[in-house]
Amino acid sequence: MKKSHLTETRFSNLELSDSIIKGLKDAGFINCTPIQEKSLPLSLRGKDIAGQAQTGTGKTATFLLAAFQHLINDDSEKIKNPRALIVAPTRELAIQIHKDAVQLSSYLNLRFALIYGGTDYKKQLDKIKSNVDIIIGTPGRIIDFYKQNAFTLNNIQVMVLDEADRMFDLGFIKDIRYLLRRMPPPEKRLNMLFSATMSYKVTELAYEHMNNPVVVKIETEEVTSKSIKQIAYCPANEQKIPLLLGLLKQHQPQRSIVFVNTKRSAEQLNNYLQANGYKTALLSGDVPQDMRQRLLNDFQESKLTLMIATDVAARGLHIPDVSHVFNYDLPQDVEDYVHRIGRTARFGASGEAISFICEEYAYSMPDIEAYIGEKIPVQSISEELLAKDIKQPTSRPPRKPSQDKRTGKPRRKPSRPPASAPESPQ
Incomplete structure (x- = not known):
């Protein structure tokens, strides 16, 4: 982290236990960021x-540290079942919060x-039944397990909602209210809500389910970070x-994300980049969770340095040292532009965001700038900037039929039953 993006306040000067301070030092956290300096005290x-x-x-560290200290302070009576609930809108964000929580604790x-x-x-399900202290997760699966009586919310002492604006965007707000109404009343727990935008809906949620919250705003006048150099080009398709x-050849990015709007565009671009010598990862909504992780x-871990992604990766991911973000397709939602380019210049680093104002999505740029x-x-766009001798992706050869290990002959596909055949019982 650059010193200019940290405050003079040290974590060691706050009311944090020695065990927490030790974990912070191991993680390289000495001075607070502005949101930590204003919120933690x-x-x-x-x-x-x-x-x-x-x-x-x-x-993330702000609400984790406050949650840890609150649970430590109130550990005199050992309580069964979870004492803290941290809710995130996406599984990627939940996974990242859990990773940070394990490190700092x-x-x-x-x-x-x-x-x-x-x-x-x-x-x-087995894990949540094993008497854990803190649940970190997404609303749907949490409610699923709650309805199975896998855990109770009766003993919740700390409640955290991260990216509350995204909860509204994804239609989770009924689920959130369902959980909040089954916890102890707001005055009997510590409540923390964080959001990129403090809309009327988010503010209403805060005052309805929290105990006179203090509103803390950081750099609200800047929608995008000054550490991000933004430029654009106007290419034909x-x-x-x-x-x-x-x-990519000119900038030689240390680690970069290329954002596209559709799965089809992502696959096409992925094929071209791989054909031209780039090792890439493709991240879209239908990539299985295990593969995505x-x-x-x-x-x-820099085993791959170039990721092609749809907006599933635009929020909630902490990926350090992303030097460049490319908007290969301009987003159709203005907020997605901010979230995309926010993948670079994190924690005080600098970065570049390069956008293509192409024929198909050019209409988005005036709204983004506004x-x-x-x-x-x-x-x-100079001629020197356009790559020459581009290799075309090769079409995949047809798959060979699998062989029967016993006979060595190609396996035959099972014949389909006639249309009139009855369905097998479920």
Whole structure:
């Protein structure tokens, strides 16, 4: 982290236990970010917080540290079943919060359950039944297990809602209210809510289910970080791939994400980049969860340095050292632009966001510029910048039929039953 993006306040000067401070030092956290400096002194004294801050400003550590300290302070009577619930809108964000929680609590005797949909149902159910202290997860799977009486919300002492605005976007707000109404009343727990935007809906939720929260806003006048250099090009559709290849060659990004709007566009681009020598990861909504996590881990560990992603990856992921974000397709939602480019310049680092104003999505740019309150400089496309001798993706050869191990002959596909055949019983 650059020193200029940290405050003079040290974690060691806050009311945090020695065990927490030790975990922070191991993680390299010495000085607070602005959201931590403003929020932690309040939450550590039991005040509810409704925080608005840009992505990558340290809000995850803010609510984790406050939750840990609150549970430590009230550990005199050992309570069965979870004492804290942290709810996130996406499984990627839940996974990242859990990862940070494990790291920062390395000297604490706290047990976590990570709960999200799409995979590991039995494993997660067994974990949540094992008397954990903190549940971290997405609303649907949490409610599923709650209705099975796998755990109770009667003993919740800390409640956290992360990216509350995204909860509304994804239609989770009824689920959130369902959970909140089954906890002890707001005045009997510590409540923290964080959101990129403090809309009327988010504010209403805060005051309805929290105990007179203190609103903490950080850099609300800046929609996008000043650490991100934003530029744009206006390619014809047939220039997009040559331009991207040329820019990748010119910039040699340390780690980059290329955002597209559709799965089809992602697959086409992935094929071109691989044909031209780039090792890529493709992240879209229908990638199985296990595969998605494997790709993200490879990307975070620099086994892969170029990711092609739809907006499933635009929010809730902490991937350090992303030097460049490319908007190969301009997003159709202005907020998605901010969340996409926020994948770079995290925790005070600098980064570049390069957008293509192509024929298909050019109409989005005026709305984006109006939303962020600034014009994005457009650079001309020189012939030198466009890649030459681009290799075309090779079409996949037809799959060979699998062989029967016993006979060595190709297996025959089972013949389909006639249309009139009765369905087998379920």
